[in-house]
Amino acid sequence: MSLQTNSSDLPPVSHDTTAPQPSRKGWLSTIVNGLSIGNKIKLGYALALGVGIFGTTLGLVLGDCYQQRALKKEENAFKELNLLYRLQTSILQTRTHQQQLIPLVGNPELYTEEYSHITHVHGPEIQQVWSQLQSYTKSLNYANRNHADHIPQLLKTYDEVAHTYLQQLDTLLQQIDLSPITAEKIVIARQQLLKFTNSELALKFDGITDELVTVINASYEELKTATSEFNIAERMRLQIIVASILLSIAIAALVAGLTSRTITRPVKALTNMAQRVTQESNFDLQIPVTTTDEIGILSDSFNQVLQKVKSLLEEQKAAALRQQQLQEAQLVQSEKMSSLGRMVAGVAHEINNPVNFIYGNLEPAIHHVDDLLELLRIYAQEIPHPPLAVQNYADEIDVEFVEEDLPKVLQSMKFGADRVRQIVLSLKNFSRLEEAAVHTVNLHECIDSTLLILNNRIKKGITVERNYGDIPEIEGFAGSLYQVFMNILNNALDALDEKDHTQEPPKIAIATERQDNNSVVVRIADNGSGIPPEHQAKIFETFFTTKARGVGTGMGLSISYQIVVEKHRGQLTCQSEVGSGTEFMICLPISLKSAEVSSVKSSSSIYPSCELSPVKISLG
Numbered sequence: 001m002s003l004q005t006n007s008s009d010l011p012p013v014s015h016d017t018t019a020p021q022p023s024r025k026g027w028l029s030t031i032v033n034g035l036s037i038g039n040k041i042k043l044g045y046a047l048a049l050g051v052g053i054f055g056t057t058l059g060l061v062l063g064d065c066y067q068q069r070a071l072k073k074e075e076n077a078f079k080e081l082n083l084l085y086r087l088q089t090s091i092l093q094t095r096t097h098q099q100q101l102i103p104l105v106g107n108p109e110l111y112t113e114e115y116s117h118i119t120h121v122h123g124p125e126i127q128q129v130w131s132q133l134q135s136y137t138k139s140l141n142y143a144n145r146n147h148a149d150h151i152p153q154l155l156k157t158y159d160e161v162a163h164t165y166l167q168q169l170d171t172l173l174q175q176i177d178l179s180p181i182t183a184e185k186i187v188i189a190r191q192q193l194l195k196f197t198n199s200e201l202a203l204k205f206d207g208i209t210d211e212l213v214t215v216i217n218a219s220y221e222e223l224k225t226a227t228s229e230f231n232i233a234e235r236m237r238l239q240i241i242v243a244s245i246l247l248s249i250a251i252a253a254l255v256a257g258l259t260s261r262t263i264t265r266p267v268k269a270l271t272n273m274a275q276r277v278t279q280e281s282n283f284d285l286q287i288p289v290t291t292t293d294e295i296g297i298l299s300d301s302f303n304q305v306l307q308k309v310k311s312l313l314e315e316q317k318a319a320a321l322r323q324q325q326l327q328e329a330q331l332v333q334s335e336k337m338s339s340l341g342r343m344v345a346g347v348a349h350e351i352n353n354p355v356n357f358i359y360g361n362l363e364p365a366i367h368h369v370d371d372l373l374e375l376l377r378i379y380a381q382e383i384p385h386p387p388l389a390v391q392n393y394a395d396e397i398d399v400e401f402v403e404e405d406l407p408k409v410l411q412s413m414k415f416g417a418d419r420v421r422q423i424v425l426s427l428k429n430f431s432r433l434e435e436a437a438v439h440t441v442n443l444h445e446c447i448d449s450t451l452l453i454l455n456n457r458i459k460k461g462i463t464v465e466r467n468y469g470d471i472p473e474i475e476g477f478a479g480s481l482y483q484v485f486m487n488i489l490n491n492a493l494d495a496l497d498e499k500d501h502t503q504e505p506p507k508i509a510i511a512t513e514r515q516d517n518n519s520v521v522v523r524i525a526d527n528g529s530g531i532p533p534e535h536q537a538k539i540f541e542t543f544f545t546t547k548a549r550g551v552g553t554g555m556g557l558s559i560s561y562q563i564v565v566e567k568h569r570g571q572l573t574c575q576s577e578v579g580s581g582t583e584f585m586i587c588l589p590i591s592l593k594s595a596e597v598s599s600v601k602s603s604s605s606i607y608p609s610c611e612l613s614p615v616k617i618s619l620g
Contacts (some may be wrong), residue, residue, distance in 0.1 A: 070230035077223035088212045090125040112576040150215040283310040395450040442474040450485040464519035467511040471520045480563045487556035495528025531576035
C-alpha cells in the first residue's frame with residue numbers, strides 16, 4: 001500500500017530489494033502492514049469492540065448466572081414462607097372460629113356465620129395450601145436447595161391430621177340440630193363442641209401451629225441467606241462489567257492512537273489542499289491522486305466535488321441570467337401593455353370628440369327631418385295637384401320611400417353612433433392598466449367591455465352565453481382584471497379556432513356567482529380543443545406556450561396568475577379535457593383587507609377564502 005507523504009518527513013527510499021527478515025516484526029506485523037487504511041481501521045475497531053463485547057458479555061453472563069441462581073433461591077424462599085404463613089393463619093383462624101361456635105350456639109345467625117367461615121373459607125384454604133406444600137417439596141426447586149427437611153417432616157408427621165380434623169368437624173357440625181332451638185339442645189351442642197375442642201385430634205391439630213413456628217423460622221433464615229447471596233451476585237456482576245468496560249476503553253485508546261498515526265500524514269495533505277481551495281476560491285485546483293487506497297479514493301472524490309461545485313456555480317449563474325431575462329421580459333410586457341394603454345386612450349379620446357359631435361347633432365337632425373316630413377304631408381293635403389315639375393321630381397326620388405326610409409336611416413345612424421361610444425368607453429376602461437390604489441370594480445362591466453373589444457373575433461359564428469349571478473362590486477384593479485379576462489378569452493377563441501365544429505357550434509359560457517361572504521367566482525368555459533394533461537400543470541409557467549413560434553409568448557396566463565393570486569389574493573385554476581373544452585375558474589375576494597387578514601390567520605392555505613368547486617359550466 002502506497003501513502004502520499006512529504007519527502008522531508010520520511011527517510012530516503014532504499015532500492016535494496018532484499019526481503020525483510022520475518023524475525024524482526026513477526027507474522028502479525030507483516031499481516032497488519034499489508035492491510036489498507038480502511039481495513040486497519042476496521043481491524044482496530046473490531047479488536048476494541050470485540051474485547052469490549054466479549055468482556056461485557058462474559059461479565060453479563062457470569063453475573064446473570066449468579067444473580068439468577070440467587071434470585072431463584074430467594075423467590076423459592078419467599079414462596080415457601082408465603083405458603084407456611086398461609087397455612088399457619090388458616091389453622092389459627094379455623095381453631096378460633098371453631099371455639100367461637102360454643103358461645104354462639106344460642107344465636108343461630110352468628111353461629112351460621114362462624115360455621116360458614118370454617119367450611120367455605122379456612123377449611124378449603126388449609127387443604128389447598130397443604131396440597132401446594134406437598135407439590136413444592138417434590139419439585140426440583142426444593143430438591144436443589146441445601147436446607148433442613150423441616151417441611152417434609154411436618155407434612156409427614158401431620159399428614160392426615162388436618163384433613164381428618166376438618167372432616168370430623170364438618171360431620172359434627174352437620175349432626176348438631178338446633179331447629180327448633182331449645183335450651184336443652186343448646187346445652188347438648190355446647191357439650192359436643194367442647195368435647196371436640198379438647199379432643200386428642202384437636203390438640204394434635206393445634207400442634208401443627210407450634211411446629212410451623214420452627215419451620216417458619218428456619219425458612220426465614222434461608223430467605224436471609226438467599227437475599228445475601230443475591231446481593232453478592234449483583235455486586236460481582238457490576239464489578240465484572242466495569243472491569244470489562246475499562247479494559248475495552250484502554251484497548252480502544254491504544255488502537256485509536258496507532259490508527260491515527262497511520263492516516264494523519266496523507267489526510268494532512270488533503271486538508272491543506274482543501275484550505276487552499278477555500279482561501280483562493282479556485283475550483284480548478286486538483287489533488288494529484290497517486291494511490292488507490294482510501295486516501296486516493298477520498299482525493300478523487302474531493303476532485304469530483306470541486307468539479308461539481310464549479311458546475312453548480314455555472315448553473316447558478318445561468319439561473320440568475322434566466323431570472324434576469326424573465327424580469328426583462330415581464331418589464332417589456334408591462335411596458336408594451338402600458339404603451340398600448342396610452343395609445344388606446346389617445347385613440348379613444350380622438351374618436352370620442354367627433355362621435356360625441358355626431359351623436360349630439362343626431363337628435364336635432366331627427367326632429368328637423370320629422371318637421372320637414374310633416375311639412376310635406378301638409379303640403380300634399382293642401383295642394384293635391386302640385387305642378388308638373390314637382391310631380392315629376394317626386395316620382396324620380398320616390399318621395400314615399402324617402403318618407404318611410406329616412407327616419408330608419410337616422411335611427412340606424414344613432415344606433416351606430418351609440419355603438420361607437422360604447423366601444424370608445426370600453427377602450428378607455430381597458431387603457432387603465434396601472435392603477436395607483438385599490439378601487440371598486442364591477443366585474444360584469446369588465447367582462448362586457450372585454451367582449452365588446454373582442455367582438456370582431458366573436459362574431460365569426462361563436463356564441464357567447466352570459467350567466468351572470470347577483471354579485472357585488474369587489475375591491476381591486478380594474479385595468480389588471482381587464483388584462484386577465486382579455487388573456488383568457490383570447491385563449492378560448494384560439495382554442496375554438498383550432499377545433500372542427502361540424503358536430504357542435506363553437507361556444508363560450510361565462511358565469512359569475514357569489515361563493516361566500518367574501519369571495520366571488522368567475523367561470524369562463526369553452527368547447528374548444530382542450531389542453532393535454534401533460535401541459536395542464538405548466539400552463540401558468542412563464543414562457544410556456546403550445547402555440548407556434550411568433551404566435552404565443554407564454555406570458556399571458558403567467559401574468560394573469562400573478563394578477564389574480566399575488567395582486568388580488570385570489571385563485572386561478574384550470575380544468576380541461578382534450579376534445580371537450582377548457583374551463584378557467586377565477587376566485588376573487590370581495591374585500592382585499594379581509595383576504596389579507598384571512599391569509600395571515602390561516603396556516604393551511606395562503607388564500608383560505610377561495611375554495612373552488614369542480615363543477616363545469618354546461619356548454620350544451
